Amino acid sequence: MKSSLIISTYNWPQALELVLLSALNQTQLPNEIIVADDGSTEDTRDLIDSFKSKFKIPLIHVWHEDDGFRKSVILNKAIAKAQSEYIIQADGDCILHSNYVEDHLQFAHKNTYLFGSRVxxxxxxxxxxxxxxxxxxxxxxxxxxxxxxxLHIPFLSQFYSASSEFSKKYRGCNTSYFKSDFISVNGYNEDFKGWGREDSELALRFHNFGLQGRRIRYRGIVFHIYHNEKSKSRLEINNDIELQTIANKTVWCKNGIDKYLSEDN
Structure with missing residues (x-):
């Protein structure tokens, strides 16, 4: 099965370098890596360009202008360009365990999205x-x-089964899903601006669509690099959007990925 690793980033090339180094060290490479760049300066572009010759797979840089925290928008743009059927997602401040891609692919299953642990x-x-x-x-x-x-203990992962209930342990910095399922709910809701709730709201719509979530405990691990907290000035507004998704059992967001899709996607 073909997979695309999507890495979101914003103006922290020092951290992104470590993430890309960890991607080089994977036991199983994806078919492509796409960096979803929410408006970083030239330092990030130069870093990505310097890595392109190191990978045997395409390393693609999807960028838009800096207009505040628009992670939902840039992820939709990046995933719209993905050429693979399966999407594996991480953040640009999360170093990947060497088995990260392999672990997600081994547990990939129809009607299910996955999420792993963050250290x-x-x-x-x-x-x-x-x-x-x-x-x-x-x-x-x-x-x-x-x-x-x-702890990376593959044997123990089998004791964690898929669930129809959303887990509060879900983190968008460590998740994977079929692109077709992502498109079926219209991807990330671009009404989210500023930090907070964009990832969990997507997962909630996955459940409303009929998917189950499976935690791949003891596999699929990322190591999150400490940083100061981002502004939470929009958190109350974003929280209200998520509550509406729960109350209305929303599946399709109106402001999503469809605007970037061509007939070939």
Whole structure:
């Protein structure tokens, strides 16, 4: 099955470099990598260009102008360009476990979306992280917390089954799904502006559409690089959008990916 790895980013090339290095180290490469860039400066473009010759697969940069936090918009634009049937998603501040892509693909199943664990890298470890360009972590590595999330034990993953109920453990920085399902709910809701709720609202519409969510615990792990919290000035508005999705059992968002799709998609 062909897969596209989508990595969202904004003006943090130092972190994106580590994510791309971890993508190079995958036990199974996707068929393409698309960086969804929410308006970064030339430093990010230069970094991506420098990596293109290192990959044996296409590394594609999808960019739009900086007009505030528009993660939903840039992800829709990137996923519209994806040439694969399966989408694996991560953030540009999340270092991928070496089995990340392989783990998601092994659990990919019709009528199901997946989500994995996020291990937090602590602020005190950042200097060491960037100086050493560290991309390998395990449960006993320095600088991380909630270490059990870093355990990669494939045998135990089989005990986590798919559920029709939305899980509060869901994180959009570590998820995967069929592109056809994403299009069926019209992708991310672009009414979301500013940080918050855009990922969980998508998952809720997946459930309203009839999908189940499966947590791939002990596999599909990312290591989240510490950063200061983003502005939550729009959180109340975004929260209201999500509550409407729950109350109305919304499947299709009106302001979504369809505007970027051609007849070939």
């Amino acid at each position: 937090n890298i602590q602020e005190a470890h950042l200097n060491t992280l960037f100086e050493n360009k560290q991309t390998i972590f395990h449960a006993f590595s320095k600088g991380i917390k909630k270490r059990t999330r870093a």
